[in-house]
Amino acid sequence: MNGLPLHDDRPKEECGVVGLYTPSEEAARVAFFALFALQHRGQESAGIAVSDGSQVRMHKDMGLVSQVFNEEILRGLSGSMAVGHTRYSTMGASVLRNAQPIYCQSLVGEIAVAHNGNLINARELRKELQAEGEHFDGSNDSEVIARLLVRSLHLGPEEAVRETMKRLKGAYSVTVLTPQVVLGFRDPYGVRPLIAGRVDDGFLVASESCAFGPVGGTIERELEPGEMVLIDRNGMRFAQGVDAVRRAMCLFEFIYFARPDSRMYGTVLYTARERMGERLALEHPVEADAVVPVPDSGIPAALGYSRQTGIPFVEGMTKSRYIHRTFIQPDQRMRERGVRMKLTPIIEHIAGRRLILVDDSIVRATTTKQIVRLLFEAGASEVHVRITAPPIRFPCFYGIDMASRGELAAAKMTIDEICRHVGATSLGYLSIPGACEAVGRPTDDFCLACFDGEYPLPVPEDLTKQAFEAPPEVGDMETVRTGQLKLMEV
Template structure:
């Protein structure tokens, strides 16, 4: 029989896959005509936050309606009959990539439940660091789970709360969860948005035709012509109904620690996250990278797409030409099968193609957003050399990734992270470049226009670089304790 931990494992991935993925994007509108169509547009803008599955739930004043699909938003929520399939003036939506739970339709959100107080649909971005522990407790108490997603844990906690009002039930449930999350929920009378006490995962509030909108990023407001109002603050719950918006503070006050990796990689460049333009921050990363790790090269080339702003900043600071030496094909399906090493190499060329007129005979500086396992960097460097580059240098616009994430980023364990297991020189040799460099943690904080990092109370969630996790990791601590206990038992049995 599989353990709970086994059932909770993320979807399998190619061991050579070098792509970081964020778990989800969320969206919500209230009292808006054709809410499903508006939500579908918002999810289009959040597609980069989850490309595995998507879903929408609406309420038409009498009934809830839900659709959940594997695949992209554009394939799932199209057609003139969309608002007939999903009628109503209130809706929430979700784009998903699984980091907890497997890749199955039953794990796709929004999730819906009929409670004594009425129906509730919920969509969640992030990861709960005590979800396994809570799930085991709930199962022991008789709860029956229909999915392996930690989002369902929240629904069960709401359902089992002894509080009377639905908002009090939400607050009661949230008081028991830990981790990084932003969630939207829809009841028969309210749209609710909540951001975790540290503000690790983002959530913004907008206004559309005099009505409120909730979204993971501002780019999802822009697509419908909504106006950005403000960020939902860390530890804040906003409740939207026919009377307007009410702000609640259900958690003890803490200092905010938003995820700094939103700026490095996940957020769209045209978004504003916690008051900072993602595009401008990434350009500043490139500027600082040029100051910290200069090189004698002829041309600066981004590894598309997320390396583009940093490469612009690097080139401007260094006074070097910026060229598109690598062209990305945006029409490669995610389901392309790569069963052999040879086809994996061809798979890279399906996505990225060298621009020989830029690369041939040049000393090339490649700028990438981050380096995970290094496998993709090896392939890109080989491709650039085969296109005729005289030299290839590589820079990462983020500090070395040293520790795994447990707040919604699908990241390999520490023993698979290149920078956690090799020195800078060993990384250079492994990737096969003339010089190698990373942005410093201090440089990243500078790029954020922030004060230098406070080692006691860091301004951001930056554990992937520093190992300084912002919350306890209860499930991991319990699992490690169980592993140690099992090893001791095994040693005893072998010794006997």
């Protein structure tokens, strides 16, 4: 496993994707820097596939984008079209054969596929394809997409995507490379983001707009639910893949997952998160001496809370920026230090003060409990916890590694009980309408399933049953994660 298990119980995003054409024959280099900007969406494996117009070549491996690629590898990947992927993989699937892009070939042609999301009918599609003689190399749902695509390739890339989209159920934002064209497509609910634009004299499609800046690109627009984009040396063209059902973009992208400088639904996320902090202050005011963020994700909301109340914003902790960049595993004594491996209190900013601690989410409450204790031990007189995600009461089936229901603090405890459990002086969560209003869109435009249990895409009963079952021992993060990840495997 890459990186330190730091008892960070935030939900984990699963994957960032890019696809592009550039006349410079340096598509792999552009893909590298675009993926580098999407590193927050997955740190366990990375890969780039390129086409020189006649054939597809690929390099992928376990590790961060900067660990997987070097100058020599990039020089060996010359070509004007590319797709790339960075993956947060799940335990059982954290192996090279599940790294992406996924390469497939048939007598008709070859493709490389990069996928962000989670299919809820992957198991049945896989069985069906296997019954028809299809061989699978890995165990992830993205290979199902790749196998479906390659089987329809005789219809041409555009129709192959349409035929494939008709079969898929679930959350998917996908980029595809054939020798002559790059395609991107998004599920009919638009759960995961996908945005298209220009780079140099070419075109780029990526999970988030933050991928465009480092490569000198400009954004054109987000893909609509059910829409596809086709990119080749002649230009960029949008087409409908399947009919849109409704907008149901993941609210968590806005609260935490996506990079704060990214733009979604036309709003810069940093600004949306500041507004979440302002609304949190209106919904859950309290007298205090300082507003302290959990770095780094809590900073914009803490600034908003501070601005709304006039209570000073203070940095109460510093965060090690590099700890996740090591393959060296901590020993047991270090593991027990938990969040202290990563966060150090600034005692002079904390001691004797009444603090408002602003964070993005509480999943199992293990991290929040450790941070509250850290602040009290550093001398805080009160710690009022304020959270920008509404209480998470239901599991996610759409590509987020979260937890089964029995593990979720808000599914098994009242707010008062969570407050006592984490040892806080008080606890307040932003409401669902408050979070959506901060983004500037009606609640109907979002997937809110992990907050309200209303799943926009029907979830098969067997998956639901597993995810709603009681978990293994809470607190044993590795065990807990395995339990959830099995559910994601197909």
